[in-house]
Amino acid sequence: MSFDVDPGSYRHLRLELDGEVAWIVLEVDEDAGLTPGYDLKLNSYDLGVDIELHDAVQRLRFEHPEVRAVVITGGPGRVFCAGANIRMLAQSDHAWKVNFCKFTNETRNAIEDATAHSGQTYLAAVNGTAAGGGYELALACERIILIDDGSTAVSMPEVPLLGVLPGTGGLTRLTDKRGVRKDLADVFATRSEGVRGRTALAWGLVDEVVPRSRFEETVRRRAREAAARSSRPAGAAPIPLPPLRPDGYVYETVAARPDGRQVTITVRGPRPGDDGQGWLLRMTRELDDLILRLRTNEPELGTWVIRTEGDIDAVLAAGARPHAEIGHFYKRTLKRLDVTSRSLIALIEPGSCFAGPLLELALACDRQYMLDDPGRPAAIQFSRANFGDYPMGNGLSRLAARFHAEPGRPAALERLAGRRIGPAEALELGLVTFAPDDLDWDDEVRLALEERAALSPDALTGLEANLRFAGPETMETKIFARLAAWQNWIFTRPGAAGPEGALRRYGTGRRPVYDRRRA
Amino acid sequence: MSIDYSERIPNNVDLAEDRRLRRALESWQPGFLRWWSEMGPALPTRDVYLRTAVAVGREGWAHFDHVALPDYRWGIFLAERDPDRRVAFGENKGRPVWQQVPGEYRAELQRLIVVQGDTEPASVEQQRRLGLTAPSLYDLRNLFQVNVEEGRHLWAMVYLLHAYFGRPGRDEAEALLLRNSGSEDSPRILGAFNEETPDWLSFFMFTYFTDRDGKYQLGTLKESAFDPLSRTCEFMLKEEAHHMFVGTTGVDRVVERTAQLMREHDGDDIGGHGGIPLTMIQKYINFHYSVSLDLFGGETSTNVANYYTAGLKGRWQEERRQDDHLLTEAVAVVPRIEGGRLAQARLPALTALNADLRAEYAADCATGVTRWNRILAGHGLDPVLYLPHVGFNRKVGAFAGHHVSPDGRVLGEAVWAASRDRWLPTPRDKEHVRALMRPVYEPGKIAAWVAPPRSGVNGRPFDYEYVHL
Numbered sequence: 001m002s003f004d005v006d007p008g009s010y011r012h013l014r015l016e017l018d019g020e021v022a023w024i025v026l027e028v029d030e031d032a033g034l035t036p037g038y039d040l041k042l043n044s045y046d047l048g049v050d051i052e053l054h055d056a057v058q059r060l061r062f063e064h065p066e067v068r069a070v071v072i073t074g075g076p077g078r079v080f081c082a083g084a085n086i087r088m089l090a091q092s093d094h095a096w097k098v099n100f101c102k103f104t105n106e107t108r109n110a111i112e113d114a115t116a117h118s119g120q121t122y123l124a125a126v127n128g129t130a131a132g133g134g135y136e137l138a139l140a141c142e143r144i145i146l147i148d149d150g151s152t153a154v155s156m157p158e159v160p161l162l163g164v165l166p167g168t169g170g171l172t173r174l175t176d177k178r179g180v181r182k183d184l185a186d187v188f189a190t191r192s193e194g195v196r197g198r199t200a201l202a203w204g205l206v207d208e209v210v211p212r213s214r215f216e217e218t219v220r221r222r223a224r225e226a227a228a229r230s231s232r233p234a235g236a237a238p239i240p241l242p243p244l245r246p247d248g249y250v251y252e253t254v255a256a257r258p259d260g261r262q263v264t265i266t267v268r269g270p271r272p273g274d275d276g277q278g279w280l281l282r283m284t285r286e287l288d289d290l291i292l293r294l295r296t297n298e299p300e301l302g303t304w305v306i307r308t309e310g311d312i313d314a315v316l317a318a319g320a321r322p323h324a325e326i327g328h329f330y331k332r333t334l335k336r337l338d339v340t341s342r343s344l345i346a347l348i349e350p351g352s353c354f355a356g357p358l359l360e361l362a363l364a365c366d367r368q369y370m371l372d373d374p375g376r377p378a379a380i381q382f383s384r385a386n387f388g389d390y391p392m393g394n395g396l397s398r399l400a401a402r403f404h405a406e407p408g409r410p411a412a413l414e415r416l417a418g419r420r421i422g423p424a425e426a427l428e429l430g431l432v433t434f435a436p437d438d439l440d441w442d443d444e445v446r447l448a449l450e451e452r453a454a455l456s457p458d459a460l461t462g463l464e465a466n467l468r469f470a471g472p473e474t475m476e477t478k479i480f481a482r483l484a485a486w487q488n489w490i491f492t493r494p495g496a497a498g499p500e501g502a503l504r505r506y507g508t509g510r511r512p513v514y515d516r517r518r519a
Numbered sequence: 520m521s522i523d524y525s526e527r528i529p530n531n532v533d534l535a536e537d538r539r540l541r542r543a544l545e546s547w548q549p550g551f552l553r554w555w556s557e558m559g560p561a562l563p564t565r566d567v568y569l570r571t572a573v574a575v576g577r578e579g580w581a582h583f584d585h586v587a588l589p590d591y592r593w594g595i596f597l598a599e600r601d602p603d604r605r606v607a608f609g610e611n612k613g614r615p616v617w618q619q620v621p622g623e624y625r626a627e628l629q630r631l632i633v634v635q636g637d638t639e640p641a642s643v644e645q646q647r648r649l650g651l652t653a654p655s656l657y658d659l660r661n662l663f664q665v666n667v668e669e670g671r672h673l674w675a676m677v678y679l680l681h682a683y684f685g686r687p688g689r690d691e692a693e694a695l696l697l698r699n700s701g702s703e704d705s706p707r708i709l710g711a712f713n714e715e716t717p718d719w720l721s722f723f724m725f726t727y728f729t730d731r732d733g734k735y736q737l738g739t740l741k742e743s744a745f746d747p748l749s750r751t752c753e754f755m756l757k758e759e760a761h762h763m764f765v766g767t768t769g770v771d772r773v774v775e776r777t778a779q780l781m782r783e784h785d786g787d788d789i790g791g792h793g794g795i796p797l798t799m800i801q802k803y804i805n806f807h808y809s810v811s812l813d814l815f816g817g818e819t820s821t822n823v824a825n826y827y828t829a830g831l832k833g834r835w836q837e838e839r840r841q842d843d844h845l846l847t848e849a850v851a852v853v854p855r856i857e858g859g860r861l862a863q864a865r866l867p868a869l870t871a872l873n874a875d876l877r878a879e880y881a882a883d884c885a886t887g888v889t890r891w892n893r894i895l896a897g898h899g900l901d902p903v904l905y906l907p908h909v910g911f912n913r914k915v916g917a918f919a920g921h922h923v924s925p926d927g928r929v930l931g932e933a934v935w936a937a938s939r940d941r942w943l944p945t946p947r948d949k950e951h952v953r954a955l956m957r958p959v960y961e962p963g964k965i966a967a968w969v970a971p972p973r974s975g976v977n978g979r980p981f982d983y984e985y986v987h988l
Contacts, residue, residue, distance in 0.1 A: 434686070436685070436686060439538060439539035439542060440539065440685050440686055443619075443683070443685045444685040444686060446619075446622065447620065447622045447625050447684075447685060448622065449622060450621055450622020450623055450625070451622035451623065451625050451626070452622070453622065453623070454622065454623030454624075
């Protein structure tokens with residue numbers, strides 16, 4: 001499975017550029033599902049469709065500095081979007097469903113991130129029915145404009161029709177983002193036919209309802225208004241995103257080497273003469289792509305060992321003043337790591353360059369092992385990158401989350417920026433888990449990794465997801481924790497995925513059978 | 520602190536070349552010596568005629584000399600490696616044995632080694648005051664031989680912790696020296712090792728019954744798929760055999776002396792003549808056998824089943840057994856009490872491995888009793904000594920909370936209370952034995968409650984000066 005696509009190869013959506021406004025038009029090719037067994041009817045999506053959406057959102061930020069508003073809409077004469085394809089879900093195994101939901105959620109978050117931080121405001125022009133994941137896609141936009149034609153509805157039919165939850169943050173965004181009252185949200189989420197026109201507006205499900213005759217004109221006006229409010233700098237140069245062309249899992253700045261049930265990921269710092277920004281972007285793109293591919297293609301590589309190689313000063317220089325888009329991209333990539341259901345172990349060795357932005361990789365890990373070899377000193381170093389440039393989904397820097405009970409710690413640590421921190425000090429400061437010396441290192445690391453690999457993967461996923469996010473809840477953490485955990489439970493219950501469950505029986509004309517006992 | 524390792528610590532683990540191990544032992548050894556001086560034998564001696572293992576071969580093992588105790592050279596020896604050895608049981612059966620600790624089993628292996636290691640110094644602590652009442656220099660020397668070898672067994676376990684378990688292993692090795700037998704704050708792990716060995720009859724019983732438990736535990740670890748543990752235990756078993764020899768012949772000599780006194784005075788009641796009556800010997804057998812049975816744990820154990828399946832700990836003589844060595848379908852018959860009566864339960868063999876090992880042990884213990892009865896018969900006396908029922912006086916497992924007589928009857932509380940003084944040592948019995956414990960340090964002389972050995976150590980006569988005080 002590859003995530004490297006470009007607009008020339010899209011099969012499911014059109015990217016139309018009109019000055020300050022871009023249009024992402026969903027015209028899903030029914031016959032172009034990723035695997036046989038389902039047709040992508042009614043603008044429904046599978047991972048292949050979402051990879052194109054993800055690519056479009058990403059390219060608009062880098063390659064189109066002139067775009068200040070983005071309209072997502074359905075192709076002429078179609079529904080807006082019917083959400084994730086049900087037959088695809090019904091035939092997918094559990095891990096695929098979960099990984100698919102994770103990726104689609106990350107793309108919805110990226111849409112909100114573009115609106116919040118890049119002056120690219122997303123608008124949903126709901127010109128036909130938006131059901132389930134289709135309406136959730138609209139919810140990720142800043143403004144939802146619903147066509148008022150007496151028949152087009154927004155709906156969340158997952159619970160009544162499929163026996164599962166809306167999987168891309170819909171419930172959370174209804175209440176937390178749009179402020180829909182919980183009782184109305186309850187009615188909405190259990191009413192399979194959804195809500196139309198004025199009621200949708202009254203309940204806060206959409207921002208505006210517009211008759212068919214004035215719909216397109218209104219959407220254009222709203223897009224222009226949003227563009228006018230944009231803070232996006234004028235006259236910026238586009239940053240092209242050429243294909244990555246990795247050799248297997250070996251990229252230019254990132255390489256992954258599978259070994260048994262684990263994979264060692266080595267991130268290389270900038271080389272002398274490298275353009276710092278260029279390195280940061282390339283590294284981010286490669287790491288991002290690698291994370292997505294490993295998550296999707298290598299479910300049995302349960303432990304990711306993360307290493308770096310390079311010059312600390314060069315990394316600090318490259319990360320000093322990142323281009324805004326590159327910085328936000330790296331932030332999103334680190335967030336992907338945070339929600340990756342693999343054990344993450346950082347090995348900080350001599351010759352490594354866990355400094356500034358790359359130190360975030362180590363801090364994202366579940367454990368940090370730092371080699372304390374007096375003959376070959378290893379070091380880490382802070383920069384402002386570690387104190388708020390790259391917040392986690394909970395809004396905290398990784399250091400602030402690590403020392404959540406000691407609010408003064410990050411500020412105290414920030415005073416150490418500017419110098420190397422060796423193993424003993426790093427251990428003392430609580431920045432690393434263990435600092436074995438050269439005599440112990442090999443055995444200690446081997447035992448830890450082997451021990452890890454023997455534990456229940458499910459329990460580890462739960463453990464890691466619980467421990468990584470100390471501190472406050474945000475919409476993002478609720479989606480990746482509360483929603484994901486409940487959904488994953490429901491996915492494995494007979495009422496959803498069993499032979500008589502709602503997902504499997506959907507479209508067969510037979511009623512699902514539920515276990516009537518509440519658990 | 521700098522040590523000439525091959526000289527100071529005889530070993531066959533290439534200590535001189537292993538930096539990591541050397542560093543670990545450098546910090547551990549002073550702690551061990553401090554422990555020995557504080558918790559080792561209380562009787563000061565100049566030197567003791569001891570056997571020191573200097574190599575694994577036959578000659579290297581039988582190296583005798585007078586040695587000042589603190590200078591004893593505690594060595595590190597593993598039996599020779601069999602390069603073709605394979606796992607003999609469990610789900611890894613047939614695969615090559617492990618030369619490194621698999622991370623998957625680190626915690627379990629470390630626990631097994633720590634528990635085994637904890638018992639070794641414990642017995643030194645339990646026996647530390649016995650030298651003050653030794654019946655002869657020969658016995659005193661045997662006591663110290665047992666003590667230094669238990670100390671060496673501690674070294675053997677510490678070696679494994681240091682060499683294979685990294686930082687957590689070193690921490691556990693430290694803790695082995697911090698826990699002390701009978702200590703209120705940090706006692707030894709197993710309860711039986713927190714009881715002081717108060718007298719020499721108890722010492723002989725301990726080395727017969729309790730060290731024999733150690734032999735069987737080591738025998739199961741000798742089967743381990745973790746090869747260094749297996750080889751360590753194989754070598755330890757050779758020394759353990761000597762400890763049992765001390766116990767077996769010690770009880771032999773007590774029975775011998777009792778029989779002589781019974782003949783001389785033509786009666787059972789020889790207490791007044793400086794001997795230990797047979798009934799009292801029987802009570803000590805009853806006590807030490809039953810508390811040693813408790814060391815095998817409950818009849819059923821899922822931990823032990825897991826150890827077996829993983830290949831960490833096998834059965835006694837695993838490779839001689841004629842079965843599939845997986846035991847996933849096998850059934851074992853285990854005694855227990857149902858509705859106030861003795862009954863047999865059919866259980867999955869895998870979870871009943873403790874009972875299996877205990878049965879092997881019990882059969883072995885019975886041979887000693889046969890031997891002691893033969894001594895009685897040789898004096899024309901009735902062979903009256905016996906092993907009590909497996910359910911007698913048990914605090915652990917299926918019989919805990921019940922009362923079972925030595926001949927296997929389930930008793931009510933009242934009957935038990937009325938009878939127990941006939942079966943277990945009473946304070947008066949203990950006082951009688953204690954009163955007999957007067958040191959005899961003159962070469963060739965021996966206390967009156969025990970017969971001299973048939974031969975001395977390493978071809979030396981009984982009156983050899985085994986210990987210089």
